[in-house]
Every structure is written in structure tokens, then in C-alpha cells.
Amino acid sequence: MFKIGCHLSSAGGYMAMGQTAVSIGANVFQFFTRNPRGGAAKPVSPDDAAAFMEYARAHGIGPILAHAPYTLNAAGAEPRVRAFAEATMADDLKRLEYTPGALYNFHPGSHTGQGADAGIAHIVSMLDRILRPGISTTVLLETMAGKGSETGRDFGELRRIIDGVECGGVLGVCLDTCHVWDAGYDIAGGLDGVLETFDREVGLDRLKAVHLNDSLNALGARKDRHACIGKGKIGLDALARVVNHPLLRDLPFYLETPNDLDGYRAEIALLKSLREEARN
Numbered sequence: 001m002f003k004i005g006c007h008l009s010s011a012g013g014y015m016a017m018g019q020t021a022v023s024i025g026a027n028v029f030q031f032f033t034r035n036p037r038g039g040a041a042k043p044v045s046p047d048d049a050a051a052f053m054e055y056a057r058a059h060g061i062g063p064i065l066a067h068a069p070y071t072l073n074a075a076g077a078e079p080r081v082r083a084f085a086e087a088t089m090a091d092d093l094k095r096l097e098y099t100p101g102a103l104y105n106f107h108p109g110s111h112t113g114q115g116a117d118a119g120i121a122h123i124v125s126m127l128d129r130i131l132r133p134g135i136s137t138t139v140l141l142e143t144m145a146g147k148g149s150e151t152g153r154d155f156g157e158l159r160r161i162i163d164g165v166e167c168g169g170v171l172g173v174c175l176d177t178c179h180v181w182d183a184g185y186d187i188a189g190g191l192d193g194v195l196e197t198f199d200r201e202v203g204l205d206r207l208k209a210v211h212l213n214d215s216l217n218a219l220g221a222r223k224d225r226h227a228c229i230g231k232g233k234i235g236l237d238a239l240a241r242v243v244n245h246p247l248l249r250d251l252p253f254y255l256e257t258p259n260d261l262d263g264y265r266a267e268i269a270l271l272k273s274l275r276e277e278a279r280n
């Protein structure tokens with residue numbers, strides 16, 4: 001089944017997100033666990049979470065993807081910055097146990113001048129402190145565009161983080177099509193080759209989700225500016241190949257394109273029309 005959805009506002013709680021998803025033709029969705037710029041999270045309502053889980057089962061929704069605030073930096077040079085990332089993620093993972101089986105995505109972080117090795121070591125030690133084998137959430141490292149000193153532009157860096165963590169079994173990867181393109185992986189001209197590289201350097205069994213975005217910038221630009229589907233440099237044909245690729249088609253796809261709900265509804269309908277089973 002085609003798992004396709006988009007980023008939604010979490011302001012109204014889980015049930016509201018589930019109903020919004022259904023109303024725009026989505027069967028998965030992503031949301032920020034709290035204000036994307038960080039800060040305190042609204043408490044989870046156990047009743048809302050339980051009602052949503054029931055609704056999700058009835059409507060075939062999921063997996064839901066919780067996105068950590070993008071300002072967190074587990075790789076930062078300052079201990080205070082790393083401590084804030086750790087406390088926030090530990091709290092997010094606790095809250096996600098109200099909706100078991102979720103995915104949790106975070107940006108690995110920026111080493112801010114310490115070098116990639118030091119940044120990776122900080123990320124690994126944080127994950128070692130907060131991950132427990134019993135958690136129901138799968139924690140995903142997002143592939144990054146490589147702005148500034150971002151860790152995770154290179155698939156090999158993701159592998160080093162996963163290999164370094166003791167509870168590495170609960171870790172996976174979320175592939176962002178805009179980010180890998182901006183990082184220099186040519187998913188438009190050579191998707192098979194990029195997936196071969198990913199398999200060799202990380203392992204396709206670790207790939208759990210796709211952020212489906214076009215990019216405003218050229219291959220290798222290291223910019224990270226998302227464009228609407230078919231309106232950027234990756235293009236509609238290439239993104240259609242992504243959602244139909246035999247190695248990707250069973251993954252959940254989450255749009256993070258610059259859209260309001262009507263725009264998302266239209267993109268979801270467009271992508272459904274491009275899925276190969278729809279033509280049979």
C-alpha cells in the first residue's frame with residue numbers, strides 16, 4: 001500500500017492530526033514534538049493519544065513520524081547545547097510511548113568547528129545515554145544537506161553513528177530527497193547508484209522513511225531549501241521514480257514541501273496518480 005502524507009501542525013493534538021490526514025487523502029503524517037525552535041512541550045493527553053491510536057487502526061494510518069526540534073544540536077561544541085538536546089530527546093521519547101510504534105526523526109547535528117569525529121562522538125554518547133532496548137519508537141537519523149558543519153551529509157557518517165551506539169538496533173535512517181540531492185547524491189540522474197551506495201555504506205534495512213521534497217538548488221549545493229513536488233531541480237519524473245522504486249516503494253513518504261493543506265492535498269493526489277499500481 002502507498003504510504004503517503006505530509007507534515008502537519010500538532011497544535012490540536014493527535015486526534016486532530018489524524019482527522020486532518022484523512023481529510024487530505026494521507027495515511028501517514030509527520031509533526032514536530034514541540035515548537036521547532038525548542039522549548040517546553042505541551043503535555044500529551046493520554047485520552048487524546050488513546051483515541052488517536054484507535055482512529056489510526058480503523059483508518060489504516062501510520063507510522064506517524066515525530067520530528068525533533070531542528071534547533072537541537074547533539075554534536076555541538078558547548079556542553080550546555082548538548083545537554084539541552086539530550087534532555088529534549090529523552091523527554092520526547094518518553095512522550096512517544098503514548099503512541100507506541102512511532103518513528104522519531106532528528107537532525108544529527110553540527111560539529112561547529114570541532115571536526116566531524118568529535119561531533120559524531122558526542123552524538124553517539126548521547127544516544128548511548130537515552131536509548132533503551134525496550135522503547136517502542138524507532139529513532140531515525142535524517143540525511144542532511146551539508147550546510148555549514150552539519151553531520152550526516154555523508155552516508156558513511158550515519159553508519160559511524162549507528163555502529164557506535166550500543167543500542168544501535170533501535171536506530172534507522174530517514175532519507176530526505178532534497179537533502180541528499182543538495183549533499184551531492186544524484187537521485188535524479190542515478191537513483192539506483194545512490195541506493196547502492198546507501199546499501200553499501202549504511203544498509204537498506206536501516207532505511208525506514210523518506211522525506212519527499214523537491215529542491216530549489218542544484219545538485220551538491222549544500223543549501224537545504226525545499227521546493228514543491230515537480231517545481232524544483234530534482235523534478236517530477238525523478239520523484240515519481242523515487243515513490244515507485246522497488247527498494248523504496250514500501251516505505252512511508254512524508255512531504256515537507258512549502259504548502260498549506262490544500263497544496264498538500266493536491267501533491268498527495270498527484271503522487272497517487274504517479275504510483276504505478278494506479279495505472280493498472
Ligand code: FE
Nearest residue numbers: 067070107142
Ligand atoms: Fe528534518
Ligand code: FE
Nearest residue numbers: 142176211256
Ligand atoms: Fe527532512
Ligand code: ZN
Nearest residue numbers: 178179224226
Ligand atoms: Zn530540509
